[in-house]
Amino acid sequence: MVDVQVSYAPTDEEELIRDTARQFLQDRIGLERVRELMMSDDGFEPGLWKEMADLGWLGLAIAEEHGGSGLGPVELGVLLEEMGRLLTPGPFFASAVLATMAIQQIADPESQKRLLPSLAAGETIASLAVYEKPRGWEVLPAATTAETAGDGWRLNGRKRAVLDGHVADLLLVVADTGDGVGVFGVDASADGVAVSQETTLDSTRRQATVSFSGVELNKDDRLDTGDVPTALTRILRMASAALAAEQVGGAQACMDMAVDYAKSRYQFGRPIGSYQAIKHRCANMLMKVEHAKSTAYHALRVMDDSDELAIAAPLAASVCSEAYVWVAGESIQVHGGIGFTWEHDAHLYLKRAKASSLLLGSPWHQRDLMGLALGI
Amino acid sequence: MSEDRIQNLVSELLAEHPPETTSNVEFWGAQYDKGLAWAWHPEGFGGLGMSRSDQTRIDQLLVDGGASTENRYLNLLGIAMGAGVLDAHATDEQKRRWLRPMFTTEEIWCQLFSEPGAGSDVAGLATRAVKDGDEWVVNGQKVWTTLAHIAKWGMIVTRTDPDAPKHQGMTYFIVDMEASGVDVRPLYQITGEAEFNEVFFNDVRVPDENRIDAVGAGWRVALTTLMNERVAIGGGSNPRGGGYIGQAVDVWKETGQDDPVLRDELLHLWAEAEAARLTAIRANQMASAGIPGPEGSTGKLAWANLNKEITALTVDLLGLDGTLYPEGYELSRPERSGLHEPSKAFLRTRANSIEGGTSEIMLNILGERVLGLPGEPRVDKDLPWAEVPRG
Numbered sequence: 001m002v003d004v005q006v007s008y009a010p011t012d013e014e015e016l017i018r019d020t021a022r023q024f025l026q027d028r029i030g031l032e033r034v035r036e037l038m039m040s041d042d043g044f045e046p047g048l049w050k051e052m053a054d055l056g057w058l059g060l061a062i063a064e065e066h067g068g069s070g071l072g073p074v075e076l077g078v079l080l081e082e083m084g085r086l087l088t089p090g091p092f093f094a095s096a097v098l099a100t101m102a103i104q105q106i107a108d109p110e111s112q113k114r115l116l117p118s119l120a121a122g123e124t125i126a127s128l129a130v131y132e133k134p135r136g137w138e139v140l141p142a143a144t145t146a147e148t149a150g151d152g153w154r155l156n157g158r159k160r161a162v163l164d165g166h167v168a169d170l171l172l173v174v175a176d177t178g179d180g181v182g183v184f185g186v187d188a189s190a191d192g193v194a195v196s197q198e199t200t201l202d203s204t205r206r207q208a209t210v211s212f213s214g215v216e217l218n219k220d221d222r223l224d225t226g227d228v229p230t231a232l233t234r235i236l237r238m239a240s241a242a243l244a245a246e247q248v249g250g251a252q253a254c255m256d257m258a259v260d261y262a263k264s265r266y267q268f269g270r271p272i273g274s275y276q277a278i279k280h281r282c283a284n285m286l287m288k289v290e291h292a293k294s295t296a297y298h299a300l301r302v303m304d305d306s307d308e309l310a311i312a313a314p315l316a317a318s319v320c321s322e323a324y325v326w327v328a329g330e331s332i333q334v335h336g337g338i339g340f341t342w343e344h345d346a347h348l349y350l351k352r353a354k355a356s357s358l359l360l361g362s363p364w365h366q367r368d369l370m371g372l373a374l375g376i
Numbered sequence: 377m378s379e380d381r382i383q384n385l386v387s388e389l390l391a392e393h394p395p396e397t398t399s400n401v402e403f404w405g406a407q408y409d410k411g412l413a414w415a416w417h418p419e420g421f422g423g424l425g426m427s428r429s430d431q432t433r434i435d436q437l438l439v440d441g442g443a444s445t446e447n448r449y450l451n452l453l454g455i456a457m458g459a460g461v462l463d464a465h466a467t468d469e470q471k472r473r474w475l476r477p478m479f480t481t482e483e484i485w486c487q488l489f490s491e492p493g494a495g496s497d498v499a500g501l502a503t504r505a506v507k508d509g510d511e512w513v514v515n516g517q518k519v520w521t522t523l524a525h526i527a528k529w530g531m532i533v534t535r536t537d538p539d540a541p542k543h544q545g546m547t548y549f550i551v552d553m554e555a556s557g558v559d560v561r562p563l564y565q566i567t568g569e570a571e572f573n574e575v576f577f578n579d580v581r582v583p584d585e586n587r588i589d590a591v592g593a594g595w596r597v598a599l600t601t602l603m604n605e606r607v608a609i610g611g612g613s614n615p616r617g618g619g620y621i622g623q624a625v626d627v628w629k630e631t632g633q634d635d636p637v638l639r640d641e642l643l644h645l646w647a648e649a650e651a652a653r654l655t656a657i658r659a660n661q662m663a664s665a666g667i668p669g670p671e672g673s674t675g676k677l678a679w680a681n682l683n684k685e686i687t688a689l690t691v692d693l694l695g696l697d698g699t700l701y702p703e704g705y706e707l708s709r710p711e712r713s714g715l716h717e718p719s720k721a722f723l724r725t726r727a728n729s730i731e732g733g734t735s736e737i738m739l740n741i742l743g744e745r746v747l748g749l750p751g752e753p754r755v756d757k758d759l760p761w762a763e764v765p766r767g
Binding site for chain 2: 003007008009010259262263270271273274275276278279280282283284286287290291292293294295297298315318319364367368370371374376
């Protein structure tokens with residue numbers, strides 16, 4: 001087995017993105033504001049979305065010719081890590097990561113030219129509609145169908161776990177055409193599209209179930225070119241690596257919170273962090289967080305190497321998912337009673353951690369994929 | 377140091393002393409004289425004032441050129457730890473006396489810290505050294521001493537002032553292991569092998585010129601040694617899928633298994649091992665780039681856990697065959713080997729979370745030094761050593 005060697009030390013540009021992002025997010029969308037949005041109907045603030053567009057975040061990984069900044073997955077990962085730290089709500093992951101990656105990987109050049117500038121500018125929010133079953137993450141075969149109708153297509157079916165589907169303008173729908181699988185760009189306000197927002201475990205990242213009943217599509221609403229199953233596999237790997245970066249940020253925040261509390265909370269006349277029972281918990285958090293970072297940073301740096309990504313993405317997904325859930329849970333334990341209250345922020349992270357660990361494949365599912373890539 | 381200069385120096389060394397016609401000892405001596413032994417040491421002491429990462433590059437070039445770097449294994453405690461101690465604390469005369477024959481393996485080194493009564497709390501040690509003219513007289517017992525049976529020199533920490541608090545009353549010496557009154561006995565471990573020794577000191581006379589640093593400065597010198605030890609243990613550099621996880625995968629494949637529960641356990645450990653491996657690589661890169669961070673401090677702890685879990689799973693994968701112990705338990709000195717066969721590895725790795733700092737102590741260190749959590753209250757800190765309860 002050949003070791004793929006990459007450089008992990010951050011560049012000045014990455015550090016700049018990190019500092020800018022941290023500052024902006026703290027100022028504009030700190031945890032108090034997150035809580036307000038969390039309790040609102042759609043968990044979305046259009047003003048913030050516009051500011052993210054102006055900062056160039058929504059087009060960070062979109063080519064300059066399509067109105068983006070032309071940066072890569074590593075820079076995107078830095079941004080996601082910072083968003084993960086503060087549980088930034090809204091459709092960034094759904095639209096600027098998952099749907100953008102999908103269009104870049106699957107759509108023909110004409111469609112990319114048509115769609116990407118509007119995503120980069122924040123004028124269109126997109127979401128990938130790929131999952132149909134309540135359990136299991138196999139995306140094919142799709143039960144959703146697209147049959148030819150005149151010059152265009154007619155779409156029927158139902159998709160679940162459509163991330164932030166309730167605020168999406170454009171749904172990227174995977175459907176069986178009877179002659180292979182296709183990906184269709186569907187206007188969320190079109191006749192026959194019914195978007196139903198679900199109540200989610202993690203209120204900072206919403207989901208919708210979307211039904212398509214005889215939705216009429218034009219010819220050029222079919223976006224895909226090339227081998228769709230292979231592209232879908234690739235998109236989900238890339239998105240898993242990106243999500244891993246967000247998970248790393250969240251896990252780090254949980255650890256920081258627990259360590260701060262262990263230093264300032266006194267029982268039996270001394271800080272609880274001086275007891276090994278608490279200290280060792282915190283030290284184990286450090287180890288898990290550092291391991292998680294290593295896998296996420298590695299996966300983000302091998303996005304262009306499909307053989308390596310087939311191992312690195314599920315590796316990062318399984319390690320970061322488990323690390324985040326574990327650290328978020330232990331953080332509540334270190335906080336004791338206050339950690340179980342609604343008032344404290346610890347539960348917000350636990351909810352984000354648990355939900356994120358299942359969105360693109362459970363740790364078990366990801367390890368299965370990794371094993372297949374490794375021949376185990 | 378520029379790549380070119382390193383390349384030139386190594387090429388010179390290889391040209392002047394072709395490995396195929398030069399004995400290892402002679403080659404290592406020449407390597408030392410050229411300053412390519414410990415590149416970060418000053419000139420004249422095996423180095424050229426370069427950086428530690430330059431040495432990695434030098435060693436790679438030497439291996440590519442057909443030279444052996446086996447001395448780093450054969451005299452591990454000297455080359456990985458003793459040299460660091462001498463570099464930081466010894467006089468130039470002492471360095472001249474000891475460094476070169478250490479590097480050539482003509483003189484093997486061992487480390488005499490742990491005692492039956494001083495394990496994790498090594499600063500509680502009781503081996504006494506009493507000044508007598510220009511010499512010190514040493515009495516006591518050390519334990520878990522690797523290589524003591526073939527060593528010429530031992531790095532020993534002794535109690536020289538029992539009335540001082542425990543960290544202040546110690547002094548560090550280099551003791552001649554062939555001196556009269558040194559008794560080395562094998563210490564058989566649960567594998568049936570004796571990698572380690574017990575060493576008894578009975579009125580052993582050590583000249584004062586073998587003292588390292590000041591009288592009473594022994595703890596400071598000991599800390600230098602221990603830091604080098606944890607670097608040596610934590611810095612595993614297996615390729616992906618190497619080491620015991622590779623063995624586990626081989627057993628999985630060779631035995632043709634398909635149990636989904638065992639497969640997930642195997643993949644889980646593969647993922648954790650790969651995460652630890654990537655962390656070690658990232659830590660090295662960050663250290664080379666001069667960016668300090670916590671990622672370098674978790675390796676020892678991580679690998680101790682992983683080696684134990686992986687080898688336990690490998691025995692499970694073997695099923696009934698896992699209940700066999702092919703090498704037998706005849707008490708013996710171990711041969712040098714790479715990986716142990718699974719059931720022996722299962723036993724040997726139990727020590728990984730004890731040797732070189734228990735996992736509990738490593739967790740304390742991470743908690744206190746990296747995360748800044750407060751220490752436990754210490755009842756013995758300011759007491760004279762002689763009054764500290766022990767048992």
